[in-house]
Amino acid sequence: MNGSCRNRTAILISGRGSNMVSLVGAAAEPGFPAEIALVLSNRPGAGGLARAAEAGIATDVVDHKAYPDRESFERALDAHLAGAGIGLVCLAGFMRVLTPWFVERWTGRMLNIHPSLLPAFGGTHTHERALAEGVLIHGCTVHFVVPELDAGPIVAQAAVRVLPGDTPETLGARVLAEEHALYPAALRMVASGAVRLENGRVVREG
Ligand code: GRF
DSSP: OOSOOTTEEEEEESSOOHHHHHHHHHHTSTTOSOEEEEEEESSTTOHHHHHHHHTTOOEEEOOGGGSSSHHHHHHHHHHHHHHTTOOEEEESSOOOOOOHHHHHHTTTSEEEEESSOTTTTOSSOHHHHHHHHTOSEEEEEEEEOOSSTTOSOEEEEEEEEOOTTOOHHHHHHHHHHHHHHHHHHHHHHHHHTSEEEETTEEEEOO
16 A cells, blocks of 8 residues: 555554444444544454454454564554554554654544543543542543643543442443544544644644
8 A cells, every 4th residue: 555545544442342333333424534444453352353343344453462562562553554554543442552652653643532531530440530539520532642641632522420329330331422422523523624733732623
């Protein structure tokens, strides 16, 4: 393949891939501005790989355990993305910390979804921590990826109310339902050019 196409999108997963499924479904709609060209996992056993294959999407594995260090893993990852002519990357439950080298290569072209209203509750166990803090509003965020973990200019957010009696599971399920709507909406905005990153800040059309 010669070069990348701006809107050929790869989804990087490590697990079940429910956000990946929602992105694939949305991108199958006529007129969606991005094409899901590849689903790639760092774990050969990721459940999402089979779900992607069932949907007719090309899948690929770059197993981080096969590489001696983070940098060589990322060089392989980058080569696989380049080989597939990828122009946009969506991290969707991709459980590897990415180095500044990789992140900078994909600046403005790589999104992540996080299950909290960033900058609150970066990291893991976000629903448990939101409940422990007693917040009344929780949610999810799609952001451009920067070298710092769970940070970066925000593309879109969705909020959910915390209800009396919520457990991490009930709250997490409502947040996940919002993620499934938010990520396709965010990808649409970025792929269409309505939202872009300029000098480290999000610029929105209109
Ligand atoms: C989601 O909660 C996402 O926000 C987080 O990891 C989880 C991935 O779930 N980054 P799935 O694999 O998309 O079902």
